[in-house]
Amino acid sequence: MYLGIDIGGTTTKMGLADSSGTFHSENSFNTTSYSSSDQFLSALEGEIIRMVSLSGVQLQGIGVGAPSVNFHTGIIENAANLGWSGQLNIKSHLEDFMSCPVLVTNDANLPAIGEMIYGAAQTMQDFITVSMGTGLGCGIVSNGNLVGGHHGMAGELGHINVKPNGRKCGCGRRGCLETYVSATGLKRTLFKLLADYNGGYSELEEFAFDEISAEKITEAALRGDNIAIKAFNYTGRILGMKLADLLLITDPEAIFLVGGLARAGKLLFKPTTETLMDAKLDTYENTVEVLPSKLPPEKVSLMGACGLIAHGDLFGKTARDKTILERKSL
Amino acid sequence: MYLGIDIGGTTTKMGLADSSGTFHSENSFNTTSYSSSDQFLSALEGEIIRMVSLSGVQLQGIGVGAPSVNFHTGIIENAANLGWSGQLNIKSHLEDFMSCPVLVTNDANLPAIGEMIYGAAQTMQDFITVSMGTGLGCGIVSNGNLVGGHHGMAGELGHINVKPNGRKCGCGRRGCLETYVSATGLKRTLFKLLADYNGGYSELEEFAFDEISAEKITEAALRGDNIAIKAFNYTGRILGMKLADLLLITDPEAIFLVGGLARAGKLLFKPTTETLMDAKLDTYENTVEVLPSKLPPEKVSLMGACGLIAHGDLFGKTARDKTILERKSL
Secondary structure (H helix, E strand, O other): OEEEEEEOOOEEEEEEEOOOOOEEEEEEEEOOOOOOHHHHHHHHHHHHHHHHHOOOOOOOEEEEEEOOEOOOOOEEEOOOOOOOOOEEEHHHHHHHHHOOOEEEEEHHHHHHHHHHHHOOOOOOOOEEEEEEOOOEEEEEEEOOEEOOOOOOOOOOHHHOEOOOOOOEOOOOOEOEHHHOOOHHHHHHHHHHHHHHHOOOOOHHHHOOOOOOOHHHHHHHHHOOOHHHHHHHHHHHHHHHHHHHHHHHHHOOOEEEEEOHHHHHOHHHHHHHHHHHHHHOOHHHOOOOEEEEOOOOOOOHHHHHHHHHHHOHHHOHHHHHHHHHHHHHOO | OEEEEEEOOOEEEEEEEOOOOOEEEEEEEEOOOOOOHHHHHHHHHHHHHHHHHOOOOOOOEEEEEEOOEOOOOOEEEOOOOOOOOOEEEHHHHHHHHHOOOEEEEEHHHHHHHHHHHHOOOOOOOOEEEEEEOOOEEEEEEEOOEEOOOOOOOOOOHHHOEOOOOOOEOOOOOEOEHHHOOOHHHHHHHHHHHHHHHOOOOOHHHHOOOOOOOHHHHHHHHHOOOHHHHHHHHHHHHHHHHHHHHHHHHHOOOEEEEEOHHHHHOHHHHHHHHHHHHHHOOHHHOOOOEEEEOOOOOOOHHHHHHHHHHHOHHHOHHHHHHHHHHHHHOO
């Protein structure tokens, strides 16, 4: 059995699965209540003991997804979303604690791994997943391998620039993609539109900024609320423009839109796809599809964490070291 | 011996090299004088006969770089720069003609292959080359492998969007990066600046649009011409902004600036690097260097073509097929 762990800003999810990705037990706990990495680690280890040791299974490895983690070293570095700062070598701590192999990756890569091993990308060599929730993350697969980057920090698509001097981003800069394209970005766009239209156009005018959510905007749009629909169109247009750029860089055969915001379905997919097809270079005609995930949305990341460790020889160090050895022997 | 062929819009260069990348003979011919792919192919085959057969060497393979070529199929498809349209399967034609293996790749990938096998990137797994000449091309290496893309069309960085409704591009769209960052882009920027300043500020005011070149602008800048220097600063700022985005996508340890425009040295490197370091996300502090090539600028692409075939097992089909077989057997 393999243990998958998906460390998020709000919740940490855990699942015990076999190598086919079928979960035998699942668990989760609140991530926000810890003020240091030590406290968080103790809580995590307690949950692992409860889940693994008490169930008596033989653990073959742990796969971990976390924000701001270095794929190669296994260190979480100053994760802005995690309530504590500094470094946590989650890989070496868990390896010592459970005496089994541990592989870690940026949480934005988990859906890509999930789709590649268990989902709609099983036969694909070159594809991209764009995960839109509170922020925007991205997993890129090229030649059948995850593009990890030299410091394990590839795929930070959420912070590419959309507009110089655009919206203020949590990273300290302005105009990042995720300030427009994410659940949070959609809400900001809605409020910009409400300001533009000055009342009388939307059922969402009755909600405070603190009360509105992507779900509320989706429901209103599905009921035909014009401003809510416009907010989705604006979001999709910006995403489509940036996907047209991404097409030029990695030439994928499919782009999967996943995460909370993708549940809005056609409301998001239609303007995104139309803009992408319109904006792309002619030579990419019929080369790419924008697709939804085929995995359960609430499980795709956890399946990715299990897949990472169950089939880790497909990514990671092995392939890298082999290539550089071959090159050094030239 | 291996034959490298670099098919460019103006000139096709050829070189016979051993596996260490040392050339034993070189040749080139004008590409512009052929109005069909058949005529071009006949001329190319004539040159190969002269170069290879007459020299009596045993050819172990041919590596080819060409514009708009599909890495996987070996087909040149509607190359806008090549004076003829339609498709040319350069791989199968040359394989039949010379009875030896042939590997082809987009010409923008050649400098990346050259640097990886013979140049400054020999110990690198994750890096990017940006080649700036008439246009702008890009080679991306991730996990020690070339990012080829599903249709062999990755790395078309020259056509990512800089400004909606920006400068008219040869591809039919507007605002592409290469309309700003290339030898041609530099010239356009110079003329925009001359228009802005309205005379009396630059020695370059005496030249017609048809007469000006990146070399002339470089020479003027080196002599202290303020408008020529501003043109380089503007070019470098746009390149630096886009490299900051690229950093987020593939997280390279180095970005090599190569090709004709890179010969301007500090004039281009300084504003590019300063902008990149200023615009990048904080977490990429000290993660990347902007570097010049260590190979002779006029030979780097041809060395890449030879390296592609001499060490083709490092890229291409082998690794791809292996990965998908492993995944299918899960």
